[in-house]
Amino acid sequence: MSEAQCDSNALELELRSDPRLLPVVRKKLRAWAAGQGWTADQVDEIALAVDEALANVIRHAYGSEHCHPVLLTARAVRDPQRGEGLEIRLRDFGKQVDPARICGRALDEPRPGGLGVHLMQAMMSSIEYQPASGGGMLLTMRKYRDHVARCGEPREGRHEPAP
Amino acid sequence: MRRDRRYRQLWRYGSALMPLLMTACYSTAPQRQQLTSSNPLDKVLGAVWLAEAGDAQAVHSLVALLEDHDRTVRMYAILALERLCGQTYGYKYYEPEAQRAAAAARWREALRRGEVRLRSVRQVESGNAPAGRQFEATQPGGGTASSEGDSRTP
Amino acid sequence: MWPDAASHGKVGMNQHHDGLRIETLAGQHGELVRVSGEVDLRSSPQLRNRLLRIAESRPRRLILDLSGVSYMDSSGVGTMVEIKRLIEQVGGQVVLAGLQPRVRSVFEITQLDRFFRIVGSVSEAEAR
Numbered sequence: 001m002s003e004a005q006c007d008s009n010a011l012e013l014e015l016r017s018d019p020r021l022l023p024v025v026r027k028k029l030r031a032w033a034a035g036q037g038w039t040a041d042q043v044d045e046i047a048l049a050v051d052e053a054l055a056n057v058i059r060h061a062y063g064s065e066h067c068h069p070v071l072l073t074a075r076a077v078r079d080p081q082r083g084e085g086l087e088i089r090l091r092d093f094g095k096q097v098d099p100a101r102i103c104g105r106a107l108d109e110p111r112p113g114g115l116g117v118h119l120m121q122a123m124m125s126s127i128e129y130q131p132a133s134g135g136g137m138l139l140t141m142r143k144y145r146d147h148v149a150r151c152g153e154p155r156e157g158r159h160e161p162a163p
Numbered sequence: 164m165r166r167d168r169r170y171r172q173l174w175r176y177g178s179a180l181m182p183l184l185m186t187a188c189y190s191t192a193p194q195r196q197q198l199t200s201s202n203p204l205d206k207v208l209g210a211v212w213l214a215e216a217g218d219a220q221a222v223h224s225l226v227a228l229l230e231d232h233d234r235t236v237r238m239y240a241i242l243a244l245e246r247l248c249g250q251t252y253g254y255k256y257y258e259p260e261a262q263r264a265a266a267a268a269r270w271r272e273a274l275r276r277g278e279v280r281l282r283s284v285r286q287v288e289s290g291n292a293p294a295g296r297q298f299e300a301t302q303p304g305g306g307t308a309s310s311e312g313d314s315r316t317p
Numbered sequence: 318m319w320p321d322a323a324s325h326g327k328v329g330m331n332q333h334h335d336g337l338r339i340e341t342l343a344g345q346h347g348e349l350v351r352v353s354g355e356v357d358l359r360s361s362p363q364l365r366n367r368l369l370r371i372a373e374s375r376p377r378r379l380i381l382d383l384s385g386v387s388y389m390d391s392s393g394v395g396t397m398v399e400i401k402r403l404i405e406q407v408g409g410q411v412v413l414a415g416l417q418p419r420v421r422s423v424f425e426i427t428q429l430d431r432f433f434r435i436v437g438s439v440s441e442a443e444a445r
Contacts, residue, residue: 020359022359023359051357051390059358115395115427116392119391119423119427149422149426234428
């Protein structure tokens with residue numbers, strides 16, 4: 001993994017699709033986000049969202065192979081309506097292959113991987129996937145200072161009693 | 164010449180069998196059955212797995228879960244539908260029953276009209292669509308398009 | 318590593334894998350597994366395999382002491398759910414003990430906390 005810091009508000013990491021790097025990335029991201037003035041809870045949320053996104057890249061873009069490139073950038077942003085925030089981009093170069101073509105896939109081992117996307121959606125203000133020119137995907141996640149981690153409910157009703 | 168013809172025959176039979184074989188080793192029938200379990204956790208996990216698998220056949224069962232009495236089941240059902248179809252038709256799992264029922268009715272109407280499409284089109288290595296399955300890409304924001312390559316459903 | 322048959326009462330089995338530590342102890346009230354470290358895509362397979370082996374023995378109760386788990390992502394939560402289902406299918410019970418706030422919030426946001434018995438400590442789990 002290599003790192004470049006373009007300016008004091010940005011972080012750039014060149015990674016490999018190796019799960020052993022996940023704790024290292026979380027640590028770097030936490031340090032960067034804390035330095036940007038995010039609260040402890042928000043720092044945790046950011047680290048978790050990125051972790052889930054990276055795990056998805058490792059599993060889905062690269063089929064759990066550990067030798068492929070992933071680029072991560074994090075920078076401060078400002079939206080005219082939402083105010084200050086951050087934007088994290090994850091670029092992979094994986095092939096977009098229809099999983100239906102892959103025989104004997106993970107349903108034999110019941111791992112509910114879709115939970116990760118739900119967590120990402122809860123932790124970040126927005127997430128967007130786009131095909132990237134040259135192949136692979138670009139994931140863009142944004143979080144604004146006023147964002148509260150939730151599961152799609154209105155802020156005032158975060159945890160309503162179960163029916 | 165005879166060998167070439169034989170190889171072509173084998174390829175033709177093999178290609179015809181491939182969808183069957185892929186279905187056999189990629190069956191999501193047990194997970195679809197979970198959606199009818201009396202255990203809410205089974206339904207939750209079934210919804211998560213089926214969304215992960217991109218199972219088009221699960222859409223109707225997932226729409227039925229939008230009216231489940233269990234809030235968590237409803238949440239995962241709409242999350243799965245959003246992943247599969249890129250749509251919610253305004254359904255919010257935490258809203259009062261009347262509003263949920265109205266949104267679920269919109270889903271059923273959309274299904275009846277054939278308006279619901281699976282969200283992702285993957286660019287397969289050979290450049291051909293998978294045999295036996297019809298997909299249409301949805302663009303961010305909900306329209307349909309025939310372009311190749313769409314957001315990867317993680 | 319296999320349990321030491323000469324020890325009295327509790328036996329210990331330790332596994333350490335790049336920051337995740339898993340100890341199993343057999344108590345009066347079933348199996349106690351103490352997990353420490355960070356549970357993510359890298360370490361959750363190790364945890365899963367260990368818990369699957371325990372589930373094969375059909376414990377009456379499995380207490381997971383997660384007080385030492387400082388981080389857990391969806392792969393960890395998914396493992397917890399999988400083990401719970403397996404053990405409950407054969408009449409057993411799973412209890413999660415000592416969740417740190419950061420880990421607890423992951424269960425809450427995924428709304429999977431309501432499917433688990435979650436207690437503040439191992440002693441609380443063993444008391445019932």
